[in-house]
Amino acid sequence: MKLLIDDAHIDLIKKICDYYPVDGVTTNPSILAKSGRQPFEVLKEIRSFIGKDTELHVQVVAKNAEGMVEDAHRIVKELGANTYVKVPSVPEGFKAMKILVKGNINITATAIYTPMQAFLAAKCGASYAAPYVNRIDNMGFNGIQVTKQIHDIFKNNNLKTEVLAASFKNSQQVLELCEYGIGASTIAPDIIEGLVKNQAITSAVDDFIKDFEALTGEGKTMS
Numbered sequence: 001m002k003l004l005i006d007d008a009h010i011d012l013i014k015k016i017c018d019y020y021p022v023d024g025v026t027t028n029p030s031i032l033a034k035s036g037r038q039p040f041e042v043l044k045e046i047r048s049f050i051g052k053d054t055e056l057h058v059q060v061v062a063k064n065a066e067g068m069v070e071d072a073h074r075i076v077k078e079l080g081a082n083t084y085v086k087v088p089s090v091p092e093g094f095k096a097m098k099i100l101v102k103g104n105i106n107i108t109a110t111a112i113y114t115p116m117q118a119f120l121a122a123k124c125g126a127s128y129a130a131p132y133v134n135r136i137d138n139m140g141f142n143g144i145q146v147t148k149q150i151h152d153i154f155k156n157n158n159l160k161t162e163v164l165a166a167s168f169k170n171s172q173q174v175l176e177l178c179e180y181g182i183g184a185s186t187i188a189p190d191i192i193e194g195l196v197k198n199q200a201i202t203s204a205v206d207d208f209i210k211d212f213e214a215l216t217g218e219g220k221t222m223s
């Protein structure tokens with residue numbers, strides 16, 4: 001399972017990339033709005049930090065297919081290779097996806113709440129389909145179950161599209177999808193850090209250091 005950061009805050013992205021194995025960064029218009037800065041200024045800064053070989057997912061905002069296609073071209077022109085254009089999985093979005101895929105633009109179908117949205121996006125040639133795990137839960141359905149179902153639909157129909165699970169609330173949701181072998185998850189920085197935030201782990205490591213220092217002296221290491 002690929003691991004992506006769902007955030008546009010450059011300091012947080014730098015911190016998470018420094019400590020953890022990260023495969024990319026995803027954003028959406030709401031995440032960009034939180035930065036309070038101009039979208040392409042922030043996005044170019046992220047691209048320049050993560051480099052040209054790392055995935056960057058950026059969403060179109062136009063309401064119709066023609067506008068989405070124009071948005072997509074601008075996004076790719078500004079941000080270069082390994083940019084995935086997030087297109088909402090609505091009728092205008094499917095129309096845009098078909099056009100963009102013909103032009104070799106990488107698509108991440110987004111705003112997915114149902115398996116059939118994901119199926120249609122995959123048939124349009126999207127590289128990823130992004131179900132919103134926690135938002136599905138909040139509607140009274142089971143986000144993990146829907147995400148697994150989408151993964152199975154892709155495999156059973158020989159569709160190359162991978163799941164890029166999004167909208168997480170906790171580590172358990174990430175674990176369940178990781179165990180199932182889905183393609184990718186995009187996770188907010190605090191939840192990535194939460195994957196290993198555990199008193200037992202910290203205290204085990206502290207005890208090893210304490211024992212070693214008792215033998216060799218305070219602050220001593222192997223080097």
Ligand code: E4P
Nearest residue numbers: 006028110130135166167168
């Ligand atoms: C990803 O495609 C979504 O934009 C994002 O993960 C939604 O997350 P949220 O439900 O926490 O806003």
